[in-house]
Structures are given as C-alpha cells and as structure tokens.
Amino acid sequence: MKSSRAHSIDPASGPADLTRQLCNIPSVSGDEQAIADAVEAVLAARAPHLRVVRDGDTIIARTELGRARRVAIAGHLDTVPINDNVPVREMRDPDTGEELIWGRGTVDMKAGVAVQLALALELDAPVHDVTWIWYDHEEVASDLSGLGRALRNSPELFEADFAILGEPTNGRIEGGCNGTLRARVTLRGKRAHSARSWMGVNAIHRAGMVLAGLSEYEPARVVVDGLEFREGLNAVRIEGGVAGNVIPDLCVIEVNYRFAPNKSVEQAADFVRDFFRDADAVDIVDAAPGARPGLDAPIAQAFSAAVGGEPSAKVGWTDVSRFSALGIPAVNFGPGDPLLAHADDERVPVAQIEASWRALREWLRVNN
Amino acid sequence: MKSSRAHSIDPASGPADLTRQLCNIPSVSGDEQAIADAVEAVLAARAPHLRVVRDGDTIIARTELGRARRVAIAGHLDTVPINDNVPVREMRDPDTGEELIWGRGTVDMKAGVAVQLALALELDAPVHDVTWIWYDHEEVASDLSGLGRALRNSPELFEADFAILGEPTNGRIEGGCNGTLRARVTLRGKRAHSARSWMGVNAIHRAGMVLAGLSEYEPARVVVDGLEFREGLNAVRIEGGVAGNVIPDLCVIEVNYRFAPNKSVEQAADFVRDFFRDADAVDIVDAAPGARPGLDAPIAQAFSAAVGGEPSAKVGWTDVSRFSALGIPAVNFGPGDPLLAHADDERVPVAQIEASWRALREWLRVNN
Numbered sequence: 001m002k003s004s005r006a007h008s009i010d011p012a013s014g015p016a017d018l019t020r021q022l023c024n025i026p027s028v029s030g031d032e033q034a035i036a037d038a039v040e041a042v043l044a045a046r047a048p049h050l051r052v053v054r055d056g057d058t059i060i061a062r063t064e065l066g067r068a069r070r071v072a073i074a075g076h077l078d079t080v081p082i083n084d085n086v087p088v089r090e091m092r093d094p095d096t097g098e099e100l101i102w103g104r105g106t107v108d109m110k111a112g113v114a115v116q117l118a119l120a121l122e123l124d125a126p127v128h129d130v131t132w133i134w135y136d137h138e139e140v141a142s143d144l145s146g147l148g149r150a151l152r153n154s155p156e157l158f159e160a161d162f163a164i165l166g167e168p169t170n171g172r173i174e175g176g177c178n179g180t181l182r183a184r185v186t187l188r189g190k191r192a193h194s195a196r197s198w199m200g201v202n203a204i205h206r207a208g209m210v211l212a213g214l215s216e217y218e219p220a221r222v223v224v225d226g227l228e229f230r231e232g233l234n235a236v237r238i239e240g241g242v243a244g245n246v247i248p249d250l251c252v253i254e255v256n257y258r259f260a261p262n263k264s265v266e267q268a269a270d271f272v273r274d275f276f277r278d279a280d281a282v283d284i285v286d287a288a289p290g291a292r293p294g295l296d297a298p299i300a301q302a303f304s305a306a307v308g309g310e311p312s313a314k315v316g317w318t319d320v321s322r323f324s325a326l327g328i329p330a331v332n333f334g335p336g337d338p339l340l341a342h343a344d345d346e347r348v349p350v351a352q353i354e355a356s357w358r359a360l361r362e363w364l365r366v367n368n
Numbered sequence: 369m370k371s372s373r374a375h376s377i378d379p380a381s382g383p384a385d386l387t388r389q390l391c392n393i394p395s396v397s398g399d400e401q402a403i404a405d406a407v408e409a410v411l412a413a414r415a416p417h418l419r420v421v422r423d424g425d426t427i428i429a430r431t432e433l434g435r436a437r438r439v440a441i442a443g444h445l446d447t448v449p450i451n452d453n454v455p456v457r458e459m460r461d462p463d464t465g466e467e468l469i470w471g472r473g474t475v476d477m478k479a480g481v482a483v484q485l486a487l488a489l490e491l492d493a494p495v496h497d498v499t500w501i502w503y504d505h506e507e508v509a510s511d512l513s514g515l516g517r518a519l520r521n522s523p524e525l526f527e528a529d530f531a532i533l534g535e536p537t538n539g540r541i542e543g544g545c546n547g548t549l550r551a552r553v554t555l556r557g558k559r560a561h562s563a564r565s566w567m568g569v570n571a572i573h574r575a576g577m578v579l580a581g582l583s584e585y586e587p588a589r590v591v592v593d594g595l596e597f598r599e600g601l602n603a604v605r606i607e608g609g610v611a612g613n614v615i616p617d618l619c620v621i622e623v624n625y626r627f628a629p630n631k632s633v634e635q636a637a638d639f640v641r642d643f644f645r646d647a648d649a650v651d652i653v654d655a656a657p658g659a660r661p662g663l664d665a666p667i668a669q670a671f672s673a674a675v676g677g678e679p680s681a682k683v684g685w686t687d688v689s690r691f692s693a694l695g696i697p698a699v700n701f702g703p704g705d706p707l708l709a710h711a712d713d714e715r716v717p718v719a720q721i722e723a724s725w726r727a728l729r730e731w732l733r734v735n736n
Contacts, residue, residue: 178563180562180563180613182612193684194548194600194602194604194624194626195546195548195600195626195683195684195685196600196683196684197587197600197602197626198587198598198600202582202583202602202603204579204602204603204604204605204606204621205579205582205583205602205603206583207579207606208576208578208579208580208581208582208583209580209583210576211572211573211575211576211579211580212576212577212579212580213576214570214573214576215570215573215574215576215577219565219566230566232562232563232564232565232566234562234565234570234572234573234615235570235572235573235608235609235616236562236572236609236610236611236612236613236614236615236616237572237608237609237610237612237616238572238575238606238607238608238609238619239606239607239609240603240605240606241603241604241605241606241607241622242604242605243604244550244604244605244622244624244653245548245604245624246604247602247604248603248604248605251606253572254609254612256562256612256613258562258563258565315563315564316561316563316564317563
C-alpha cells in the first residue's frame with residue numbers, strides 16, 4: 001500500500017519532535033515518495049541557503065559557501081516493514097524513567113535524519129560546507145540503493161573531505177567498517193561403493209582439514225586509523241554426498257570472510273585463496289570493500305572531540321563504505337541502540353537525540 | 369509389461385543351455401510369475417524325488433532322505449530391468465576366444481540358478497539333504513524380498529546346517545559378508561551474525577574434528593572364520609548452514625559403517641556411538657547384520673575342498689546374511705564376474721558355468 005497523502009513537517013519544536021513527525025510518515029523501502037516530498041517541501045520553504053537536487057526519492061541539499069572543507073552528512077529515509085508500530089508512542093524506560101520514542105524507524109534511522117534535517121534548516125553558515133543527503137532504498141538489496149544510484153548519476157555532488165552517516169551508534173562515533181567476502185571452497189574425491197571404500201577418495205573427509213584449519217584460525221584484530229577491527233573467517237554452509245552407500249566425490253564449503261578495512265577486496269581474495277590453498281578450487285562468490293575510519297584526519301579529530309567519548313570500529317557493513325570507495329573517510333554517528341534496529345519494539349531515548357543534535361551542531365558552528 | 373506366455377524349460381542339454389533358456393524368460397523384479405511357473409512345471413514333470421512348496425513366486429524344493437546334514441542352496445529368479453539385452457546372444461571373448469553368453473541376467477544370476485536347477489533335477493540321492501530355493505524380488509527394496517517373505521511364512525522349511533547362495537563369485541567361494549549401519553552425527557552451535565562471529569559457535573567448524581577423526585581412522589581388517597573382512601567408516605553426506613551471513617548452529621553428518629561379521633548390529637552401534645562421542649547426538653538410521661562365513665564347519669570345508677581355490681570374504685551385503693541371522697553359516701558361490709552384475713553388457717563364460725556345476729555336483733555326490 002503506497003501512502004499518497006501529502007505530509008508537512010514542522011521543525012520548530014526540535015529534533016525529538018521532528019523524529020516523531022518523520023516516523024509517522026510511513027516510508028517502507030519502495031514507498032519513500034511521501035517522506036521525500038515532505039523533506040523537499042520544508043527545505044524549499046525554510047532553507048534558501050541550500051541548493052537542493054532531487055534524484056528519485058533521494059534529496060541532496062548543499063551549502064555552497066566556498067569553505068576550505070566539505071562534509072557529507074547522510075541518512076536513509078526508508079524503514080523495514082511496519083508491524084503495528086506506526087504511529088510512534090511515548091514511553092518511559094521502566095528502570096531509569098528516561099523518556100523514549102517507541103515505534104518503527106525510531107532507531108533505524110529517523111532520529112538520525114531528524115538531527116540532520118533540523119541542523120540543515122537551522123545552520124545557514126556552518127564552518128564547513130555541508131552536503132546533506134537523504135536517500136531511499138537502504139533496507140533492501142544493495143543494487144536498489146538510492147545513495148548508490150545518485151552517486152552514479154551525479155558524482156560531482158558528493159565530493160567531500162569527510163562523511164558522517166547517521167546510522168544508530170548510541171550517539172558515539174563508530175568508524176569505518178569491515179569488508180565482507182564469500183567464497184566457495186571445493187574438495188573433490190573419487191566415487192566408490194561404500195562397501196569398497198578403499199577404492200574411492202572421500203571428499204567429505206578431505207573437507208576435515210579445511211574445517212580444522214578454520215577452527216584453529218585465530219581471527220586477526222587489526223588497528224586501522226586508531227580503531228581496532230575484529231575480523232572473522234567462517235564456514236557458513238557445507239554440502240556433500242551422493243547416496244547412503246556411495247563414497248562422495250564432492251564437498252563444497254561456503255565461507256564468509258569479514259576483513260579489516262586496511263585490506264582491499266583483492267587482498268582479501270588473495271588471503272582466502274592462500275588460506276584454502278590445499279582445496280581443489282576457491283571461487284569468490286561476492287565481495288564488498290570495507291571502509292577506513294579516517295579518524296586521523298584533522299577534520300575527523302575535531303568531530304570526535306566535539307562528540308566526546310572513545311570512538312570504536314563499526315562491526316557491520318554500512319553505506320560508509322560507499323564513501324570510503326570514493327576516498328572519503330567516513331564514520332557512523334547517530335542516536336539509537338544498533339541492537340534495536342529492525343526490532344518491532346525499537347525505541348530511542350529523547351536525551352540521545354538531543355545529545356547527538358548538540359554535538360553535531362557544536363562541531364558545525366565552532367571554528368575548529 | 370507382464371509376460372504371460374507359458375515358457376517351458378528343457379534341461380537335457382546341460383547347465384549352459386539352461387542358462388540361455390532361463391535368461392530368455394523375461395523376469396524383471398515384480399514379473400517373476402512366468403519363470404516361477406516354468407521352474408515349478410519342470411520340477412513337477414522331472415523331479416518326483418523333491419517335495420515342492422510354492423510361496424508367491426518363490427519355490428522351495430526339498431529332498432527328504434533323512435540325511436545327517438541338510439544344505440540350503442538358493443538363487444533369485446529376478447533381474448534388474450532389461451535394456452535391449454534379452455534374448456541372450458552368443459559371443460566369444462576377443463582376447464581369449466572363450467565362449468560367452470551375453471545378456472541380462474547371465475551374471476546376476478541365471479547362470480547360478482541354472483547350475484542349481486540342473487542338479488536339483490538330476491540328483492535324486494545327494495549325500496546331504498538339500499533344500500533348493502529360487503525366489504523373487506531380490507533386486508528391489510529389502511522388505512519385498514521373496515526369500516524374506518517365505519522365511520517368515522514357513523521358517524521350518526529353511527532349517528539347514530549350511531547354506532550356499534548362487535550369487536556371482538567367478539566360481540570361487542566368497543564367505544559371509546560385512547554388516548552395514550548408517551548413523552546421523554549431529555553437531556550443534558549457536559547462531560550469530562557473521563559480522564559478530566565471536567558471539568556465536570560455528571557448528572560446521574565443530575564438524576571438523578569429526579571429519580579429521582574419520583580421515584585418520586584406519587579401518588580394521590578382521591579375520592572371521594579364516595577369512596579377512598575389510599571394514600569401512602565413511603561420511604556419506606554432510607549438510608549445514610543457514611545463510612551467507614549467519615554463523616550456523618547445526619551440522620549433520622551421515623556416516624556409513626561397514627563392519628565385520630564378528631560384530632552384532634548392537635556392537636556396531638556401540639562402536640559408532642563411542643567413535644563420535646564428542647558429537648551432540650548420534651542417531652542410528654538403519655542397520656543390517658553381517659554374516660559369518662562359517663568355513664570352519666566340516667561340511668563347509670568339504671565344500672571348499674570340492675570347489676578348490678582360496679575362499680575370500682564377500683565385500684558387499686548379500687542374502688547370505690538372512691541365513692546367518694538364523695544361525696546357518698552361508699557362503700556365496702556362483703559363475704560370473706560380480707563386477708559385471710547389472711551392467712548392460714553382462715556376460716558369463718560357458719566354462720565357468722560348467723566348472724561351477726561340476727564342483728557342486730561332485731560335493732553333493734561324493735560322500736565327504
């Protein structure tokens with residue numbers, strides 16, 4: 001069901017209330033037109049200092065002040081499917097009494113978009129030029145991504161020295177992300193009747209050495225730009241066998257390698273091919289590069305100081321890697337607990353929204 | 369297509385010609401009525417010295433001479449499907465010039481049945497009482513076996529001191545057979561996102577220790593009643609995995625254990641449970657007992673002396689184990705190369721048929 005009613009956004013009462021308004025515009029992936037229309041309308045009405053470009057349901061809004069540095073600040077407009085959790089409700093944490101907003105999108109990631117949109121509307125002279133980006137189709141297959149599409153269509157709009165993605169991080173900086181690669185590792189043997197097993201070669205038994213190697217392997221912890229990334233190398237699927245009385249001649253193991261962002265996809269593929277060099281074949285099935293956190297750049301260090309706390313490495317793969325692939329260091333920073341993303345009871349503390357808003361505002365207003 | 373035409377058998381020209389006649393009565397499993405009718409008719413016409421009982425398409429024909437010992441001599445009447453290889457053709461071995469009979473059933477096992485039927489008709493006073501058995505449904509699921517059915521219906525007809533199954537053995541004695549058992553070995557783990565693999569336990573990696581144990585295991589060679597049986601313990605199937613980005617919580621390995629006939633099924637199951645004691649579960653899927661060759665009994669030794677050559681252990685499972693389960697030592701002995709059984713170009717040397725016929729005849733005629 002598509003939502004066709006026009007929604008209007010009123011940012012006057014601050015980022016927490018803006019979170020509620022954005023959540024209450026249904027915007028499941030593929031159904032982002034209404035929320036994109038509302039964002040475009042409020043920018044047209046209240047942000048003459050921004051140059052606004054629309055690409056499908058992705059909106060790019062740029063200051064063009066001729067600052068020495070430019071930062072891209074991005075968030076996705078879509079959510080995973082609604083499950084009786086829109087409109088949002090007010091709640092208090094039963095333990096702490098903390099004020100919460102409960103419902104679909106509160107964590108992933110309307111609170112982050114609200115912080116960004118409030119500042120886009122308010123700050124007509126930030127210390128860095130800013131490219132605000134709100135995009136469609138993040139929660140679905142990567143090739144549908146509105147960010148990917150807009151980057152292909154208008155790469156010049158995305159040039160920047162640093163990028164901040166508003167994915168939920170509990171209001172801390174989570175830098176970069178691991179890359180991921182899947183490979184099929186093939187072991188071959190020779191069929192025989194199992195009553196005469198010595199006439200054959202058992203491909204499943206040969207897989208034992210591969211799995212033993214995986215069991216013994218201690219995944220690396222790699223420090224990149226000051227953050228520690230934990231790698232992982234795992235069998236995620238195994239298959240082999242012909243019949244209950246046949247020595248099997250084929251066993252295939254699918255492995256997933258999560259690799260630190262100091263490695264390219266090609267280096268990761270080389271590592272995997274070498275690790276499984278005793279197998280009969282290693283075929284790379286798919287791969288996505290990691291992203292360096294880039295926290296050693298002065299602009300990033302100033303952002304980190306404004307946010308406070310200790311930055312850490314982002315564990316999962318996020319769209320920061322799209323910026324990283326363009327050579328733009330990128331971090332995740334947004335309100336909300338990432339472990340609640342996609343949960344039917346996702347909920348965000350109002351205080352976290354406000355703290356994220358204050359930190360980002362401080363960094364964009366005070367010369368650093 | 370069922371063959372309903374009545375066929376008649378003329379044994380006058382010897383076991384090789386009888387082989388041709390039996391092969392030329394189509395008798396694929398389920399379609400044994402015509403050949404059973406023909407066998408019953410020739411016994412009725414020419415073997416007043418035998419008491420004949422019919423059970424479906426299984427025929428049991430007994431001498432009842434009050435001899436000190438009784439031997440059961442059995443063969444199945446059915447074949448695997450015909451593939452343009454009936455009626456049989458005459459051939460010569462291109463290398464040796466040896467005379468061959470070519471076509472479906474020549475090896476498995478009309479030549480063996482012909483040797484038996486020729487002697488059943490001829491020998492009205494064998495030195496041991498003989499229970500001749502020709503049965504249906506051997507080439508299909510075990511629970512359809514005509515031998516199994518007749519044994520359940522009339523166990524008293526099958527009492528014997530020794531049994532000979534006419535399966536192809538190149539005219540040598542192959543004693544007993546290994547038992548076989550299949551088990552499912554289960555390894556469990558704990559699911560996690562593969563980006564946070566350290567939060568989970570990889571069940572496929574845990575399977576590595578099991579497969580490494582299988583790789584290293586040196587299957588036993590066990591001498592039973594003077595024959596060496598080679599065991600086998602093999603993974604025949606493996607399966608595990610949830611999705612490309614999930615640490616798998618389950619891996620199941622199916623193993624096949626071929627065990628020497630000095631072990632009972634229960635002992636074999638205990639061995640397998642102990643071998644895989646580090647797994648989370650070991651479930652026995654199915655099992656069939658082996659058969660002791662029983663070649664240490666005097667009656668068997670005399671048979672072995674009559675046949676000549678060195679007896680060896682039968683590698684595959686055969687119906688000898690049905691006799692063995694009744695406590696009757698049993699061997700395989702018949703013309704034809706077992707590696708040609710079920711081949712579309714199966715063929716048997718005429719000289720082998722005649723040699724098998726002579727050996728069995730000698731043993732049944734000369735007091736020993």
